[in-house]
Amino acid sequence: MKNTFPVLFSDRLQTLRNLHQLSLSKFSRNINVSKSMIFNFENQVTLPSVEVLIKISNYFCCSMDYLIGRSDNPSWMDYLPQAENKFFNHLDTTPDFIKMYQDEKIIEPISLAPVSLRKIEFMRDNHIQPQA
Known part of the structure; x- marks a missing residue:
């Protein structure tokens, strides 16, 4: 095989x-x-x-x-809530970063949420402020 x-x-x-x-x-x-x-x-x-x-x-x-290849289901909906929870409860996650993520999640397809979350985490961790 x-x-x-x-x-x-x-x-x-x-x-x-x-x-x-x-x-x-x-x-x-x-x-x-x-x-x-x-x-x-x-x-x-x-x-x-x-x-x-x-x-x-x-x-x-x-x-x-x-x-x-052991599954055809990416299961991202199973893992996204855990990742969001870590993001929302991180000491350096400000309300501006939370709003930015929530705004992107509304206008983008939900399948893109993981990468939006990672992008905003990167900004947070590198002290890049969200644009108003």
């Missing part, structure tokens, strides 16, 4: 990255993994370590089972 993990992982990573309109550079910066590593994953040259697989699944709020 042929191992389909590299193909499924490659396809799903590209699909998620494209759905969220993330360039290789931007995505690699967001998860702190080299651009060449992401390129190699998407071109089935190498496979991710468990550590990197966790980073990717956390970033997109999807299950690792989905990424590796």
Whole structure:
């Protein structure tokens, strides 16, 4: 039986990255993994370590089972509430960041919520103030 993990992982990573309109550079910066590593994953040259697989699944709020092809359900709705809870209860999350996230969640498709959340967390963690 042929191992389909590299193909499924490659396809799903590209699909998620494209759905969220993330360039290789931007995505690699967001998860702190080299651009060449992401390129190699998407071109089935190498496979991710468990550590990197966790980073990717956390970033997109999807299950690792989905990424590796054990499930066809990304389950992001199962993971998004946990990620939102951490965001809302973080000491540095101000009402401005919460409002920015809630506003984006209203106007964007719900499937884009994980990346909106990560973008705003990045702004918060790097002390970039939301624009009014």
